[in-house]
Amino acid sequence: MAPKTTPEVGGMGHSIKRKEDPRFIRGKGTYVDDVVLPGMLYLDIVRSPFAHAKIKKIDSTKALAIPGVLAVITGKDLEKYNLHWMPTLMSDTQMVLPVEKVMYQAQEVAAVLATTRYGAADGVAAVEVEYEPLPVVVDPKKALEPGAPVLRTDKKDKKDNHIWHWEWGNKADTDRAFTEADVTVKQDIYIPRIHVASIETCGCVAHWDKVQDKLTVWMTTQAPHAIRTVFALVAGHVGLEEHKIRVISPDIGGGFGGKVPVYPGYVIAVAASVLTGKPVKWIEDRMENLQADSFARDYHITAELAAKKDGTLTALRIKTLADHGYTDAAANPSKFPAGLFHVCTGSYDLKAAHVEVDGAYTNKPPGGIAYRCSFRVTEAVHTIERMTDLMAHQLGIDPAEFRIKNFIKPEQFPYKSALGWEYDSGNYAGALRKAMDTIGYADLRREQAEKRQRGELMGIGISSFTEIVGAGPSKHFDILGLKMFDSCEIRVHPTGKAIARFGTKSQGQGHETTYAQILAEELGIPAKDIKVEEGDTDTAPYGLGTYASRSTPVAGAAAAVASRKILDKARKIAAHLLEAAPEDLVYEPGKFSVKGTPDRSKTIQDIAFAAYTNHPQGMEAGLEAVSYYDPPNLTYPFGSYICVVDIDKGTGEVKVRRFVAIDDCGNIINPMIVEGQVHGGLSMGFAPALYEEISYDEIGNVQGGSFIDYLLPTAVETPKWETGNTVTPSPHHPLGAKGVGESATVGAPAAIANAVVDALWHLGVRHVDIPITPPKIWRLLREKGITE
Numbered sequence: 210m211a212p213k214t215t216p217e218v219g220g221m222g223h224s225i226k227r228k229e230d231p232r233f234i235r236g237k238g239t240y241v242d243d244v245v246l247p248g249m250l251y252l253d254i255v256r257s258p259f260a261h262a263k264i265k266k267i268d269s270t271k272a273l274a275i276p277g278v279l280a281v282i283t284g285k286d287l288e289k290y291n292l293h294w295m296p297t298l299m300s301d302t303q304m305v306l307p308v309e310k311v312m313y314q315a316q317e318v319a320a321v322l323a324t325t326r327y328g329a330a331d332g333v334a335a336v337e338v339e340y341e342p343l344p345v346v347v348d349p350k351k352a353l354e355p356g357a358p359v360l361r362t363d364k365k366d367k368k369d370n371h372i373w374h375w376e377w378g379n380k381a382d383t384d385r386a387f388t389e390a391d392v393t394v395k396q397d398i399y400i401p402r403i404h405v406a407s408i409e410t411c412g413c414v415a416h417w418d419k420v421q422d423k424l425t426v427w428m429t430t431q432a433p434h435a436i437r438t439v440f441a442l443v444a445g446h447v448g449l450e451e452h453k454i455r456v457i458s459p460d461i462g463g464g465f466g467g468k469v470p471v472y473p474g475y476v477i478a479v480a481a482s483v484l485t486g487k488p489v490k491w492i493e494d495r496m497e498n499l500q501a502d503s504f505a506r507d508y509h510i511t512a513e514l515a516a517k518k519d520g521t522l523t524a525l526r527i528k529t530l531a532d533h534g535y536t537d538a539a540a541n542p543s544k545f546p547a548g549l550f551h552v553c554t555g556s557y558d559l560k561a562a563h564v565e566v567d568g569a570y571t572n573k574p575p576g577g578i579a580y581r582c583s584f585r586v587t588e589a590v591h592t593i594e595r596m597t598d599l600m601a602h603q604l605g606i607d608p609a610e611f612r613i614k615n616f617i618k619p620e621q622f623p624y625k626s627a628l629g630w631e632y633d634s635g636n637y638a639g640a641l642r643k644a645m646d647t648i649g650y651a652d653l654r655r656e657q658a659e660k661r662q663r664g665e666l667m668g669i670g671i672s673s674f675t676e677i678v679g680a681g682p683s684k685h686f687d688i689l690g691l692k693m694f695d696s697c698e699i700r701v702h703p704t705g706k707a708i709a710r711f712g713t714k715s716q717g718q719g720h721e722t723t724y725a726q727i728l729a730e731e732l733g734i735p736a737k738d739i740k741v742e743e744g745d746t747d748t749a750p751y752g753l754g755t756y757a758s759r760s761t762p763v764a765g766a767a768a769a770v771a772s773r774k775i776l777d778k779a780r781k782i783a784a785h786l787l788e789a790a791p792e793d794l795v796y797e798p799g800k801f802s803v804k805g806t807p808d809r810s811k812t813i814q815d816i817a818f819a820a821y822t823n824h825p826q827g828m829e830a831g832l833e834a835v836s837y838y839d840p841p842n843l844t845y846p847f848g849s850y851i852c853v854v855d856i857d858k859g860t861g862e863v864k865v866r867r868f869v870a871i872d873d874c875g876n877i878i879n880p881m882i883v884e885g886q887v888h889g890g891l892s893m894g895f896a897p898a899l900y901e902e903i904s905y906d907e908i909g910n911v912q913g914g915s916f917i918d919y920l921l922p923t924a925v926e927t928p929k930w931e932t933g934n935t936v937t938p939s940p941h942h943p944l945g946a947k948g949v950g951e952s953a954t955v956g957a958p959a960a961i962a963n964a965v966v967d968a969l970w971h972l973g974v975r976h977v978d979i980p981i982t983p984p985k986i987w988r989l990l991r992e993k994g995i996t997e
């Protein structure tokens with residue numbers, strides 16, 4: 210579709226360069242660690258070497274003797290203010306600092322406050338803690354066995370490690386479909402714990418200003434407004450009321466979900482600033498970030514899929530055990546303890562489905578769902594895409610053909626899934642066919658057959674995912690009771706330039722550019738004349754923040770709606786200026802003209818000036834509007850990915866030779882930014898498929914707690930992505946746009962895993978869990994007698 214605006218205006222469809230990049234490229238961004246205030250103190254944290262242990266004694270004497278060390282803060286100090294525990298976003302509780310025992314390795318034990326960063330670190334090294342180790346539970350299956358040590362002894366009535374049971378769908382119908390099925394497949398799938406490892410770690414500068422009676426916190430948060438409310442709810446009783454708190458989320462060096470939760474470090478820094486009256490900075494280091502911040506996935510899944518002989522899929526049944534660590538700190542909408550996992554019927558027209566999830570406590574860091582995931586959608590997509598592939602292979606039907614046969618058809622939209630979601634729009638076969646054409650699917654299958662003759666291992670994997678983003682309709686979506694709307698406030702200045710503020714917060718997604726483009730599209734004001742601001746609770750309108758790819762679906766929609774409110778008023782002003790009736794004016798971006806006499810017109814800039822200098826009598830001056838947008842539905846972006854792998858028989862190494870990604874996120878605001886999002890997302894789907902995992906030994910020692918063994922792919926390992934689009938607009942979004950930020954991470958791992966299994970199927974391999982590391986494949990090949 211050709212853009213509606215000129216490149217100079219830069220509305221939707223123009224690949225204008227990112228406004229934020231000049232400062233980022235030159236190293237002139239302002240991140241939390243760039244904030245330096247006079248008299249600032251530094252906080253560093255003592256962490257537990259044990260995964261489960263009683264704290265018998267904390268001796269601060271030696272630490273306090275170190276020059277510059279001012280205080281050692283313990284759980285007992287916070288207990289006096291009832292701040293030693295805090296609520297999690299899932300209404301569980303989490304320790305800020307422990308009073309009795311620690312629950313995972315690297316948990317915060319005490320905090321040292323000093324006049325310099327190094328002083329604080331020296332202080333941490335000098336704090337002496339006496340522990341009494343307790344039995345450790347790392348396996349969630351064992352955690353639920355009778356007789357397992359009960360971890361949450363703080364909960365008076367808790368007699369086991371079971372957090373909750375949740376189920377969804379029609380069990381009777383599903384069980385019947387399985388009884389009647391011709392073919393069924395069943396598979397255990399483990400999706401391991403991984404970590405986002407954003408370039409910038411987490412941190413804050415807390416400044417309690419006694420004179421102003423105000424707390425300002427610069428912090429790495431994706432949701433500044435919600436965090437301020439949580440602070441006020443937790444610490445209102447000690448004088449931190451909401452109007453006295455200002456949260457500023459400055460530039461963020463990657464969030465990916467890891468900057469949604471409230472970490473103890475933030476709370477301790479705030480407490481330390483309130484107690485000392487000095488600004489306090491806390492910035493975690495890389496190992497702290499990897500070992501103690503919230504993690505993703507850790508789902509133990511058993512899935513079953515049923516079909517008729519002819520290959521028509523009929524039903525899906527899933528049981529899952531969710532390892533939440535010692536507290537359920539996931540950042541899910543509160544109604545959905547397993548997030549949106551029940552979008553697991555994916556792109557297929559299944560008549561029945563039933564899902565059960567049980568949460569378990571273990572001696573690991575708190576649960577989260579952070580890793581470009583849209584609330585457990587990665588787990589859902591991985592499951593259905595693996596299972597569909599398994600069924601296709603089982604039936605001996607080509608996996609592409611099998612998918613096309615079972616896809617929800619374009620004419621079935623809006624489509625109600627067996628698990629209750631109403632998919633807004635889609636053309637799944639369109640995306641898959643485009644991916645097949647791009648990669649040359651038929652030729653690749655021929656090549657594979659030839660190679661197999663020669664004993665070479667080549668596989669082709671498909672993932673045709675459906676995403677679900679844009680939380681969400683207030684009927685169903687809230688976090689701690691806060692409805693998941695989002696907002697945009699626009700002010701057009703007299704000279705026709707504008708400022709727009711949002712309740713979201715970019716962490717690298719390019720909001721300063723794309724939001725300006727939405728306004729440019731609607732108002733005809735050039736994008737370069739529009740300043741976008743986010744992340745300051747003192748100035749921006751309330752919103753729930755940026756995660757779950759909700760900014761475009763929700764705040765982007767608010768930007769369109771607020772713009773249209775501006776245009777309503779602009780039309781009246783134009784009518785006044787043109788001495789015509791408002792309904793006799795025609796609008797094109799940036800200009801109102803009189804019907805039939807196009808040369809009688811007023812530009813948006815003329816109108817803006819008149820709004821302050823010559824507005825109609827009886828009308829209020831100014832040109833501004835705000836929208837708090839409550840989306841009527843979620844948006845359902847989708848795509849089809851095809852991946853070709855070659856497997857080295859000697860080493861077990863999987864090489865991704867080609868990877869074609871066709872994405873559909875409805876109407877596109879900035880094609881270049883969308884492509885960038887897909888590239889980033891693919892890289893973050895590739896990484897957990899082949900490299901990344903955080904695991905624990907039997908006594909709870911973290912494996913993968915540093916970059917030595919938590920393997921982040923570099924540009925050398927990362928494939929060259931081949932991307933493309935189809936466009937199926939969302940019927941309910943004012944701009945027809947859907948989100949895209951997480952699609953590729955959600956969709957990519959299954960394509961890679963499917964390609965690997967496709968390469969090994971003839972050897973009897975039915976499934977390989979990610980990460981698909983060389984040792985895993987090498988062992989499999991040895992079992993099959995392929996390699997020595």
Ligand code: MCN
Pocket residue numbers: 462463464465466580581582583716717718719720723724755756757758759760761762874875876877878879880882883886889946947948949950951
């Ligand atoms: N966009 C577009 N046209 C569309 C959809 C999106 O031009 N039809 C643009 C948007 O305007 C925006 C970007 O693509 O500039 C991403 O938009 P959207 O899909 O709405 O996602 P969000 O802005 O809400 O970003 C959140 C999403 C999430 S949840 C994770 S995790 C993630 C991701 O974005 N974290 C990121 N991408 C990231 N990219 C960077 N650089 N850094 C992160 O931390």
Ligand code: CUN
Pocket residue numbers: 431464465466467578579580581582583584755756757758951
């Ligand atoms: Cu789940 S990662 Mo993103 O929603 O911030």
